[in-house]
Amino acid sequence: MEYQPLIEAALAAREFAYVPYSGFAVGAALLTKSGKVYTGCNVESASYTPSNCAERTAVFKAVSEGEREFLAIAIAAGPVGEKAPLSRYVSPCGVCRQVLREFDKGDMQVILCRDVEDFQVHTLAELLPFSFAEEDMGR
Numbered sequence: 208m209e210y211q212p213l214i215e216a217a218l219a220a221r222e223f224a225y226v227p228y229s230g231f232a233v234g235a236a237l238l239t240k241s242g243k244v245y246t247g248c249n250v251e252s253a254s255y256t257p258s259n260c261a262e263r264t265a266v267f268k269a270v271s272e273g274e275r276e277f278l279a280i281a282i283a284a285g286p287v288g289e290k291a292p293l294s295r296y297v298s299p300c301g302v303c304r305q306v307l308r309e310f311d312k313g314d315m316q317v318i319l320c321r322d323v324e325d326f327q328v329h330t331l332a333e334l335l336p337f338s339f340a341e342e343d344m345g346r
């Protein structure tokens with residue numbers, strides 16, 4: 208897989224983060240099996256709890272447009288104003304891991320990015336071992 212375009216999309220989406228409370232800007236780019244890319248950023252609220260992570264923004268955009276099969280998600284995060292190379296590889300929060308798991312067939316890749324040429328690749332299964340999903344409900 209060619210990761211660079213997906214990483215560029217995550218870095219670009221991060222610029223749209225609406226983060227007046229945390230000051231921590233996150234961008235995500237989700238690649239569908241059909242070859243489309245859906246981006247997302249985190250969107251915060253003055254009442255805090257309704258805030259949405261970048262990863263879930265991307266997943267919900269994609270699913271709401273009929274996509275359910277995903278190959279990979281790239282994530283780029285850091286304080287507002289920080290430019291690539293970002294200082295850390297930031298991994299998705301537990302809630303976002305569970306949302307991604309809903310659509311994982313066991314091979315979804317999670318790309319943690321500092322820059323276009325500086326990234327780590329993991330599988331979601333690595334990040335969320337012993338996960339709970341539909342098959343555990345005997346369905």
Ligand code: THU
Nearest residue numbers: 229231233249260261298299300
């Ligand atoms: N955030 C994300 O967008 N993705 C993550 O995986 C971790 C956290 C956001 C939520 C909040 O807007 C800010 O980062 C600080 O937690």
